[in-house]
Amino acid sequence: MTESAATPHRQHSHEYEHLLPLLDELAELDAGDPRRADLREQLVTGFLPVAENIARRFSGRGAAKDDLVQVATLGLINAIDRFDPGRGTDFLSYAVPTVMGEVRRHFRDSSWTMRVPRRLKELHQEVSAASGTLSQRLGRAPTPAEIAEYLGVSRDDVYQGLQVGHAYHPASLEESVTGDDEGMRLAETVGEEDAGIEGVENHESLQPLLSVLPQRERRILALRFFENLTQTQIAERVGLSQMHVSRLLSRSLARLREGITEDEG
Amino acid sequence: MSEQRQHVEIDSRDDIELRLGADVVHLPIVRSVAANIAMRADFDLDAISDLELAVDEACATLIALAAAESILGCRFTIGSDEIAVTASVRSDHTEAANTSSFGWQVLNTLTDSAVTWSEPDGVGSGQHLVSIGLSKRRPVVAG
Numbered sequence: 001m002t003e004s005a006a007t008p009h010r011q012h013s014h015e016y017e018h019l020l021p022l023l024d025e026l027a028e029l030d031a032g033d034p035r036r037a038d039l040r041e042q043l044v045t046g047f048l049p050v051a052e053n054i055a056r057r058f059s060g061r062g063a064a065k066d067d068l069v070q071v072a073t074l075g076l077i078n079a080i081d082r083f084d085p086g087r088g089t090d091f092l093s094y095a096v097p098t099v100m101g102e103v104r105r106h107f108r109d110s111s112w113t114m115r116v117p118r119r120l121k122e123l124h125q126e127v128s129a130a131s132g133t134l135s136q137r138l139g140r141a142p143t144p145a146e147i148a149e150y151l152g153v154s155r156d157d158v159y160q161g162l163q164v165g166h167a168y169h170p171a172s173l174e175e176s177v178t179g180d181d182e183g184m185r186l187a188e189t190v191g192e193e194d195a196g197i198e199g200v201e202n203h204e205s206l207q208p209l210l211s212v213l214p215q216r217e218r219r220i221l222a223l224r225f226f227e228n229l230t231q232t233q234i235a236e237r238v239g240l241s242q243m244h245v246s247r248l249l250s251r252s253l254a255r256l257r258e259g260i261t262e263d264e265g
Numbered sequence: 266m267s268e269q270r271q272h273v274e275i276d277s278r279d280d281i282e283l284r285l286g287a288d289v290v291h292l293p294i295v296r297s298v299a300a301n302i303a304m305r306a307d308f309d310l311d312a313i314s315d316l317e318l319a320v321d322e323a324c325a326t327l328i329a330l331a332a333a334e335s336i337l338g339c340r341f342t343i344g345s346d347e348i349a350v351t352a353s354v355r356s357d358h359t360e361a362a363n364t365s366s367f368g369w370q371v372l373n374t375l376t377d378s379a380v381t382w383s384e385p386d387g388v389g390s391g392q393h394l395v396s397i398g399l400s401k402r403r404p405v406v407a408g
């Protein structure tokens with residue numbers, strides 16, 4: 001073993017020994033081989049504790065735990081795809097820095113948002129609530145001017161309230177309850193809505209990536225891009241605000257993009 | 266007179282152009298400019314977010330095609346009833362962006378028009394200028 005002392009999983013390496021032949025197998029398959037998806041999924045599932053462990057190390061810094069695990073998992077997928085067993089490096093000593101890099105990038109991209117003034121947070125919540133009310137009333141998403149008029153505030157206030165939504169992580173603004181009945185219902189319908197993906201050229205490389213997105217994100221993505229619902233319609237259907245749907249879509253697209261680029265590159 | 270008013274020319278003083286290194290680390294800046302422009306044009310919240318996601322996707326697509334050390338140019342043209350965006354990057358590839366990808370389906374869903382083209386860069390470097398053009402119309406608001 002040539003792992004550095006900084007590698008947090010040294011003591012657990014043997015837990016993953018049964019996965020090492022799968023890595024070799026994956027590296028030997030052609031990019032278009034249908035067995036890739038299955039192998040990749042087995043590897044992601046098998047090495048998931050590595051991602052979770054790293055995510056835990058970064059918790060308590062203001063980012064939501066689920067977000068961290070997702071980001072770390074994305075890093076893990078990148079590591080699995082890029083790993084070249086022929087170079088003689090041990091997988092974990094390759095994967096751990098890759099996953100940590102991904103998590104660090106997540107913090108770098110978002111850390112300035114951790115300390116948003118209370119007034120801005122309140123503005124965001126008011127704008128978000130007004131947007132929900134007005135959407136119902138109008139049957140479509142409202143404009144900033146309509147929200148300003150409804151709340152009796154200036155347009156600049158609305159702009160600020162909207163923009164802070166981009167800076168925050170959804171969890172810190174309006175985390176929804178998961179694991180309830182609605183969650184179960186979502187789980188049952190996901191397969192059906194994934195069916196629309198068949199028409200897309202690289203759906204085979206899309207499938208394993210989609211399967212890594214949380215069910216809710218996957219469903220929202222399918223509703224927007226395969227069923228062509230507006231964000232406001234999706235928000236109503238899944239019980240989140242439009243702004244929350246917007247953020248989830250943005251994150252999901254970024255994740256898919258990274259994964260697809262890896263496959264092609 | 267009234268005909269003239271129906272087709273208000275897009276005025277160059279309302280155009281906004283960004284130039285940045287073709288690297289994904291700069292995506293949040295382009296994205297927030299796009300959202301800001303749509304917000305101030307009083308597009309509805311769905312359209313604001315759609316434009317933001319579309320610009321993000323288009324610029325990410327171009328960055329993936331970009332030659333090393335190249336610059337991503339992104340021009341926003343704000344008209345009375347639509348926002349048009351043209352983004353371009355210098356590339357070693359000669360083809361335009363792949364329009365059969367999932368990313369392109371995303372662009373088509375989010376915008377009213379999405380086109381991509383490629384042209385020689387004009388300075389004889391052998392590289393091409395690959396562009397994506399998007400437009401998002403102001404949704405028709407009843408009342």
